[in-house]
Amino acid sequence: MTVWIDSDSCPAAVREISGETVAGLMASGKPINAVYVANRSIPIPSLPGLSFYQSSSEKESADDYIVKSVLPGDLVLTKDFLLAERILSINITAMNFDGRVFELNWLKKRIEERNMMAILYNSGSINRYRKKSRSDSKNREFSLSFSQEIDKILRQGE
Numbered sequence: 001m002t003v004w005i006d007s008d009s010c011p012a013a014v015r016e017i018s019g020e021t022v023a024g025l026m027a028s029g030k031p032i033n034a035v036y037v038a039n040r041s042i043p044i045p046s047l048p049g050l051s052f053y054q055s056s057s058e059k060e061s062a063d064d065y066i067v068k069s070v071l072p073g074d075l076v077l078t079k080d081f082l083l084a085e086r087i088l089s090i091n092i093t094a095m096n097f098d099g100r101v102f103e104l105n106w107l108k109k110r111i112e113e114r115n116m117m118a119i120l121y122n123s124g125s126i127n128r129y130r131k132k133s134r135s136d137s138k139n140r141e142f143s144l145s146f147s148q149e150i151d152k153i154l155r156q157g158e
Contacts, residue, residue, distance in 0.1 A: 001031060001153060004066045006078035007038040007052075013139045014097045018077060019045035021147055030154060035069075037062045073157050075149060081111050093153060098138055099145025 003022055007015065015036065022034040026049035033049040036042060039062045044052050055061035063083040066076060067090070076087045076094040084102045087094040094102045 001033075001150070001157065002071070002074045003032065003034040003150070004070055004074060004076045005034060005036045006062060006066060006076065006080055006083055007036040007042045007044070008040070008062055009079055010036075010042075010077065011097055011134050012043075013134060014077070014142060015042070016045055017139060017143045018146060019047050019050050021143070021150070023047035023049050025150065025154075031157075032150065032154070037066050073153060075153055077146075081107055081114060085111065093149065095145065095149060097142060099142040101145070101149060 003018060005015065005018055018034060022032055023045070025032045033051070036044045036050065036052045037055060038052075039055045039057050041054060042052065044050055053065060055065045063080065063086070066078075066083065067086050070076060070087065070090070070092050072091065074092055076083070076092060077097065078084055078087075078094060079096050084094040084096070085104070085107055088102060088104050088107065096102065
């Protein structure tokens with residue numbers, strides 16, 4: 001099993017949690033590794049089983065690399081709804097950085113909402129909101145969900 005991490009917008013805490021989780025499972029003999037993918041240099045934890053792939057700087061190049069590389073039984077971490085939709089369309093599990101496992105109907109609604117918000121932002125009807133900082137509780141939620149999803153996928157592969 002490979003965990004593919006769309007690292008262009010991945011919070012540092014998620015890179016650390018995912019890396020430690022994968023390295024720990026690998027050390028216990030589980031068939032798992034992680035590949036962090038971005039179109040620019042990203043620091044990743046220096047742990048066994050983790051690697052980094054830098055795609056070209058072209059838009060969507062990191063996403064395209066993940067889509068062409070992912071295999072059944074893998075897991076993709078991303079906050080990108082369009083990448084998640086592509087991943088789900090080939091029957092691969094995708095989850096966001098908060099630990100939500102994406103489901104196609106929910107995802108399609110969020111894409112529609114995002115497109116509508118983009119129209120409103122671009123027209124000047126509403127202002128962009130400020131990003132909130134990432135909380136420790138979000139990191140704990142991600143860690144728990146990530147571990148559970150990996151366990152589920154590994155059990156399916158047995």
